[in-house]
Amino acid sequence: MTIEIFAFSLSPRAFKTLVTASHLGVDYTLRELNPRAGDFQKPDYAAINPNMRMPTLKDGDYIVWEANAILQYLALQKPDSGLLPKAERARLDVTRWQFWDLAHWDPVCGVYTFENVAKPLVMGINDPDTAALAEAEEKFNRSAKVLDDQLKGKKFVTGDSLTVADFSLGCALVHAEMAKIPLGSYLEIKRWLASLQALPAWQKTLAAQQPVVAALQK
Numbered sequence: 001m002t003i004e005i006f007a008f009s010l011s012p013r014a015f016k017t018l019v020t021a022s023h024l025g026v027d028y029t030l031r032e033l034n035p036r037a038g039d040f041q042k043p044d045y046a047a048i049n050p051n052m053r054m055p056t057l058k059d060g061d062y063i064v065w066e067a068n069a070i071l072q073y074l075a076l077q078k079p080d081s082g083l084l085p086k087a088e089r090a091r092l093d094v095t096r097w098q099f100w101d102l103a104h105w106d107p108v109c110g111v112y113t114f115e116n117v118a119k120p121l122v123m124g125i126n127d128p129d130t131a132a133l134a135e136a137e138e139k140f141n142r143s144a145k146v147l148d149d150q151l152k153g154k155k156f157v158t159g160d161s162l163t164v165a166d167f168s169l170g171c172a173l174v175h176a177e178m179a180k181i182p183l184g185s186y187l188e189i190k191r192w193l194a195s196l197q198a199l200p201a202w203q204k205t206l207a208a209q210q211p212v213v214a215a216l217q218k
């Protein structure tokens with residue numbers, strides 16, 4: 001049985017699961033959810049994810065929600081990939097950055113993506129909340145400095161090997177330009193993001209989003 005991923009593929013949280021599966025070569029079936037059709041609230045979806053949020057992974061009768069946990073589950077399917085190191089401390093370091101993502105990076109990048117991408121594209125609202133964006137700025141700069149400093153002298157977040165921490169953190173920036181995420185002076189983040197964007201899995205997953213974007217723009 002193939003793994004099913006329930007997701008609105010345009011979302012950065014969906015993107016991180018899809019790009020990781022693609023990079024690992026894990027077979028999956030995408031079950032595309034449409035937020036405009038209220039798919040998150042439908043009873044059959046709420047039965048597998050009581051949060052009524054996405055993404056959700058279903059592997060037979062095993063269900064995982066929370067995107068960063070899904071990334072770990074996917075990496076466990078290919079234990080020799082290195083995306084989730086086997087050594088305890090190295091693995092904890094990767095998990096730590098995934099926790100940091102959930103606590104700090106994803107929420108603040110999410111403000112820009114919500115205001116400048118989701119609102120106009122999904123909700124048809126062309127009027128970003130300037131107060132929310134102004135409030136995000138201080139939090140963004142505080143976190144971006146931490147990440148930028150961490151990346152100095154390393155190819156990836158935890159060292160010179162790509163891990164799920166890179167996909168967790170990097171995918172929050174998948175729409176960086178459209179979302180107007182102020183990456184300006186964070187040169188290490190820009191260099192690292194370019195290396196993720198160059199991955200064939202990133203390009204493939206981005207291309208697969210285009211029909212979803214086109215449908216929203218109709």
Ligand SMILES: N[C@@H](CCC(=O)N[C@@H](CS)C(=O)NCC(=O)O)C(=O)O
Pocket residue numbers: 011012013040052053054055065066067068102
């Ligand atoms: N921490 C969760 C966040 C999930 C989440 O908030 N997903 C959003 C979309 S990006 C959602 O499903 N929102 C629907 C809603 O709030 O009704 C994760 O990373 O999986």
